[in-house]
Amino acid sequence: MIEKRDEAETDTIPEGVLALDQQLCFAVYSAAHALNRTYKPLLDPYGLTYPQYIALMTLWQQDGRTVKALGATLGLDSGTLSPLLKRLEASGYITRARDKADERQVLVTLTEKGRAMQRDAVAIRMEIGKATGCTLEALQALTRDLQAMTERLESGVHHDAA
Amino acid sequence: MIEKRDEAETDTIPEGVLALDQQLCFAVYSAAHALNRTYKPLLDPYGLTYPQYIALMTLWQQDGRTVKALGATLGLDSGTLSPLLKRLEASGYITRARDKADERQVLVTLTEKGRAMQRDAVAIRMEIGKATGCTLEALQALTRDLQAMTERLESGVHHDAA
DNA sequence: CAAAATTAAATTGCGCGCAATATGATTTTG
DNA sequence: CAAAATCATATTGCGCGCAATTTAATTTTG
Numbered sequence: 001m002i003e004k005r006d007e008a009e010t011d012t013i014p015e016g017v018l019a020l021d022q023q024l025c026f027a028v029y030s031a032a033h034a035l036n037r038t039y040k041p042l043l044d045p046y047g048l049t050y051p052q053y054i055a056l057m058t059l060w061q062q063d064g065r066t067v068k069a070l071g072a073t074l075g076l077d078s079g080t081l082s083p084l085l086k087r088l089e090a091s092g093y094i095t096r097a098r099d100k101a102d103e104r105q106v107l108v109t110l111t112e113k114g115r116a117m118q119r120d121a122v123a124i125r126m127e128i129g130k131a132t133g134c135t136l137e138a139l140q141a142l143t144r145d146l147q148a149m150t151e152r153l154e155s156g157v158h159h160d161a162a
Numbered sequence: 163m164i165e166k167r168d169e170a171e172t173d174t175i176p177e178g179v180l181a182l183d184q185q186l187c188f189a190v191y192s193a194a195h196a197l198n199r200t201y202k203p204l205l206d207p208y209g210l211t212y213p214q215y216i217a218l219m220t221l222w223q224q225d226g227r228t229v230k231a232l233g234a235t236l237g238l239d240s241g242t243l244s245p246l247l248k249r250l251e252a253s254g255y256i257t258r259a260r261d262k263a264d265e266r267q268v269l270v271t272l273t274e275k276g277r278a279m280q281r282d283a284v285a286i287r288m289e290i291g292k293a294t295g296c297t298l299e300a301l302q303a304l305t306r307d308l309q310a311m312t313e314r315l316e317s318g319v320h321h322d323a324a
Numbered sequence: 325c326a327a328a329a330t331t332a333a334a335t336t337g338c339g340c341g342c343a344a345t346a347t348g349a350t351t352t353t354g
Numbered sequence: 355c356a357a358a359a360t361c362a363t364a365t366t367g368c369g370c371g372c373a374a375t376t377t378a379a380t381t382t383t384g
Contacts, residue, residue, distance in 0.1 A: 021287045022219055024294070024301055025197050027308040029216060032194035033237055033371080034315040035187050040372090051340060054191060057184050068362060075195055078363050080341050086364095087339080104349050104362040125183045132186070133314035139186055142307050145300065146189040152295035153196040195341080202342090213370060230332060240333050242371050248334095249369080266332040266379045 028146075038131050042124045046117065047091050052084060053121075056093060059110050060118045066105045075154075093117060190308075200293050204286045208279065209253050214246060215283075218255060221272050222280045228267045237316075255279060 039050045048056070058073050059065065065073075071081050085108060088094045093114040099105040132139065201212045210218070220235050221227065227235075233243050247270060250256045255276040261267040294301065
C-alpha cells in the first residue's frame, strides 16, 4: 500500500529506516494511548486507572511483593509507585505494610477485593481481546515482537556509572 | 519462590486469549516506556521531551496546521496540546498565531530552529533504529500490525452521543 | 439582525512517569 | 561498636494525558 519512493536511495543512510523509526515510535505511542482509552470505560466502574490495573495484574501473578520487586517488573520507581499504591490501598484493593524483618521494605498484598477483581477482570479481558480484533496468532506474534524489541531497547539503556 | 498454580485452565473461556490480552497490554505499555527512555538522553540536549518531538515530527510532515488538526493526528486534545505547544514556542521550535480568517483557530508553524531540528534528528533516528535491533522487515511488520490494531481499537471507541 | 448554538483554544484538576532529593533502616568498615 | 556507606521507600517538581469547564469567535436560526 505504502508507495514512498520519492526520497531516493541516496548516500549513506538508508532512507527506509529513517521513515520507519518515526512511524514505529508513533505507532507504539498511538497504540499505548488507544489501549488506555479502550480500557478506561471498562475500568472506570471499578475506580481503577490503567496503570493501577496493570499493577494489580502483576500482583495476581505473585502476591505479597515489595515495592521494589513490583517496580522491577513494571519498570517503575518509587516516585511513581508510592502514590499509585497509596491510591490502590485507599480504594481497598491492596494493603501495604512494612516488612517486620526489614523495616525499609514495604510488602504489598492483595485484599479480598483485589483478588475478587481478578475474576471480574475476565469480562474486561474478553472485551479488550475483541476490541483488538486480532487473531490469537496475531496477538501472540505482536506480543512476542514487542517484548523482543523492548528487551533490546532496555539492554541498550546504559544504567550509566562514573 | 512461591509457586502459584491454583487457578486451573478450566471452563468456557479460552485461557490463551485471557493470558495474552494481559501480556499484550503490558507489552505495549512497556514498549512505550522503553522507547521513551531510549529517546530521552537523545532529546535532552535539545531541551525536547518525547511528546514534543512527536509533535515536531507531525509538523515536519505538514507545517502550518491548526491545534485541532495537530490534535487529530496525534490523538490529543487542546488540554494536552495547548501547554505543550506553549513550551515548544518558548523553546523556539514553533510559533503560534491566531488565524486572521478565523480568530478561533491557532496556526502552529515551525521556526527555522524547528526545521533545523529535522536535520539534526537524522542522528537520533539512526540511534533509535539501532537500539530497536530490528531488521527493516521486522520494523515494517511491527509498525503495520500496531497501526492495524490501533485502528481497530479506535474504531471501537464509540464517540458516543445522546 | 439578534439570540442561540456551535466551534476552537485555553484553563483547571487529577493521576501517571521520571529525576532529584529526603528520610529511615540496615549493612559495611575502620 | 560507631561512623560511613548502602538500601528501600517517600516526597517534590515538572511535563504529559484526559475529563470537565471556561472564554471567545463564528455560524445558525428565528
